[in-house]
Amino acid sequence: MSKQTDMDVSKCKVMVFCDYYLPGYKGGGPVTTIRNIVTRLGNEIDFSIFTRSNDLGETIAYSDVPLDVWHPFFGASVRYATPKSLTVSNVRLILRQKKPDVVYINSLFSRKFSLLPLFAARLERRQMRVVIAPRGELSPGALALKRTRKKIYLTTLRATGLWRHVVWQASSQFEEMDIRSVMGKAATVVVAPDLPSIPLEPPPRQKKAAGKAQIVFVGRISPMKNLAGAINVLRSLSGNIVFSIIGPVEDQNYWAICQRELAKLPENIRVDVLGPQSPETVLASLSRFDAFFLPSLGENYGHVVFESLGAGCPVIISNRTPWRGLAGRGVGMDVPLESPEAMSAALQQIIDMDENEHLKMRTAARAYAQSLLADDKSVQASRALFDMGCELKRERF
Numbered sequence: 001m002s003k004q005t006d007m008d009v010s011k012c013k014v015m016v017f018c019d020y021y022l023p024g025y026k027g028g029g030p031v032t033t034i035r036n037i038v039t040r041l042g043n044e045i046d047f048s049i050f051t052r053s054n055d056l057g058e059t060i061a062y063s064d065v066p067l068d069v070w071h072p073f074f075g076a077s078v079r080y081a082t083p084k085s086l087t088v089s090n091v092r093l094i095l096r097q098k099k100p101d102v103v104y105i106n107s108l109f110s111r112k113f114s115l116l117p118l119f120a121a122r123l124e125r126r127q128m129r130v131v132i133a134p135r136g137e138l139s140p141g142a143l144a145l146k147r148t149r150k151k152i153y154l155t156t157l158r159a160t161g162l163w164r165h166v167v168w169q170a171s172s173q174f175e176e177m178d179i180r181s182v183m184g185k186a187a188t189v190v191v192a193p194d195l196p197s198i199p200l201e202p203p204p205r206q207k208k209a210a211g212k213a214q215i216v217f218v219g220r221i222s223p224m225k226n227l228a229g230a231i232n233v234l235r236s237l238s239g240n241i242v243f244s245i246i247g248p249v250e251d252q253n254y255w256a257i258c259q260r261e262l263a264k265l266p267e268n269i270r271v272d273v274l275g276p277q278s279p280e281t282v283l284a285s286l287s288r289f290d291a292f293f294l295p296s297l298g299e300n301y302g303h304v305v306f307e308s309l310g311a312g313c314p315v316i317i318s319n320r321t322p323w324r325g326l327a328g329r330g331v332g333m334d335v336p337l338e339s340p341e342a343m344s345a346a347l348q349q350i351i352d353m354d355e356n357e358h359l360k361m362r363t364a365a366r367a368y369a370q371s372l373l374a375d376d377k378s379v380q381a382s383r384a385l386f387d388m389g390c391e392l393k394r395e396r397f
Contacts, residue, residue, distance in 0.1 A: 014386055015100035016049045017117040019110050022074065023062060024055035025278050026248040028220050029194075030106055030135050032279060032303045035074070036195040040379055042075035045386055048098055049073075050091075050117070053080040056220075057248055086112045091120040100128055102386055108134040109153060118162050129388055131190075133169040134300070138178045141297030141320055145223055154182065169385060171300040172322035190388070192381040193322075194301035197279075199310025199369055202287035208358040212240040213351040216289040216313075218282060218304045219296070221258065222250040226318070226337075229295045231261040233343045234269055239351040241269045244289070248276035286311035290358065291332075291350045295343060296320055310369035312362035316346045331365040 018034055020027030038047050048070070053061040061067060061082065068085050070077045079094070095103070103121045107114045114132070121130055136142055143150055157163060168189045170176035176189050183189075215234075219225035227245065234243060243265075249255045262271050277285075282304070286292065292308035292315045299305070299321035308315050315332035317323060326332040333346040350358070 011044070011046045012102070012386055013046045013048070013098065013100045014102040014104050015095070015098055016047060016051075016076075016104045016106065017113045018049065018051050018106040019113045020056050021049055021051040021078065023065065024052075026056035026058075026220075026276050028056075028247075029299075029301060029303045032197060033133075033135075033194045033301070034106065036197055037382060038074065038076045040195050041382060041386070044383070047076040048100065049076050049078045050081060050094065051078065051113070053082045057250065086116065088116060088120050088123070091117055092124055095120060095124050095126075095128075099126075102388075103128055103130045104386075105130065105132045106135060108132060108137045109150065115157070115162075118166075122162060129167060130165070131167045131169055131385065131388075132163075133171075134175070134179065136171075136175065136178075136298050136300030138182045139175070139298035139300070139320070140178070142224060143182075144297075167385075167388060174322055175300050190381075190385050192385040193378040194303065195378055195382060196306045196369075196373055197283070197303060197310075198373065199307065199366075200283050202312050202366070203284075205288050207355040208290055208353060210352055210354040213290040213347075214242045214244065214288065215291045215293050215347065216244045216246060216286070217293055218246045218286075218308075219294060220247050220250040221245075221255045223254050224297050226295045226297050227258045228254070228261055229337075229340070230293055231258060231265065233293075233295065233340045233347065234265060236341075236344045237269065237348055237351060239268065239348075241351065242272060243269055244272040244274055246274045246277055246282060283307055283311065286313045289313050290353075291316055291347060293343075293347065294318070295335075295337060295340075297337065299323075306369060306372065309365040310373075312366045314350060314358075314361045314365055316343060316350070318343075329364060329368055330361060331368050332361070 016034060018030060020031055021034060025031060053067050062080060065080050067080050067082050070079050103117060105114050105117055168179045168183065168187055170179055170189050170191045171194050173191060176191050179189050180187055217227060217230055221227055286308050292313050295318045297320055302321045302323060305315055305317060305323050309331055317334050318337040319334045320337055324334050326334050335342045335346055
């Protein structure tokens with residue numbers, strides 16, 4: 001056996017379970033998270049990704065990828081599972097075949113891609129570490145939505161002992177506190193921040209005129225992202241404003257509420273509903289906006305916040321994300337969710353800026369994003385997270 005083959009055999013094997021993955025993009029941040037992990041650590045770790053055969057909100061399977069088989073895709077082995085293959089027996093068989101050192105579950109409340117693989121892994125009883133990344137699902141804002149159903153789910157699973165010996169990944173110290181508040185102080189929690197995307201070089205843009213602004217909301221149309229709250233904040237703004245909405249409709253009833261609120265906006269605010277867009281399109285277009293606005297009820301990371309900063313687009317967001325102290329850095333503002341007046345004032349400040357003032361914010365935003373990208377601590381934390389399940393393998397080779 002060649003030296004290269006020996007190295008391949010000894011690589012840590014991580015099997016990822018996630019509801020949605022590339023080429024899909026409507027699943028938002030979790031898709032970006034997994035893509036970035038594979039991009040940054042794929043040379044060191046053998047990643048297998050088990051995911052749905054369709055994108056969020058779609059019932060038709062992808063037409064350009066093979067289904068129910070493993071195939072190489074951007075540095076990982078990916079299996080797009082059709083509904084008929086989502087059974088405990090099939091997942092157990094796949095675990096036996098792949099023999100992962102780490103089972104990495106990217107959700108808590110997904111029946112097919114968290115509960116099913118967790119149950120299958122426990123039935124297998126072989127030595128493999130189970131890591132669950134709740135992706136913000138245990139934040140107070142997230143738990144407040146469908147509260148009764150989630151409480152029953154958590155109580156039932158806690159009683160079964162399925163979470164015994166699980167490692168929880170938190171993307172920040174704030175999420176660590178959320179996890180411990182639900183799972184108990186004795187829970188094993190590792191803080192490993194999500195890995196950011198590499199920003200694109202912003203193309204030339206029009207100069208910012210005082211009294212005018214293009215404001216963009218990027219996110220799934222769901223209560224968690226709080227588009228209705230964003231619309232409410234816009235009502236008091238003065239100036240010539242274009243408000244663009246980018247993202248898939250996840251909740252039709254909530255979108256109907258948002259549409260009614262959009263119809264009440266004053267004439268000085270024009271609304272562009274741009275719908276879902278690929279990550280590449282969003283990255284390329286963020287630089288043309290004057291402000292990114294997201295009064296989210298909670299984000300475990302917020303990839304689009306980083307992407308906006310990298311594009312030189314100042315951000316106005318709620319204080320329910322890991323992105324704090326933005327005003328001190330001159331790149332935007334993180335405002336208490338309970339203070340829509342402060343959010344309105346922050347947006348009005350950007351609207352009133354001329355090109356020179358806004359250029360300072362754009363430059364600071366880009367510099368801040370580049371400094372975060374150059375910091376290797378997040379990569380080291382992700383590597384350490386997977387190392388916990390791969391120590392025995394390293395001892396064997």
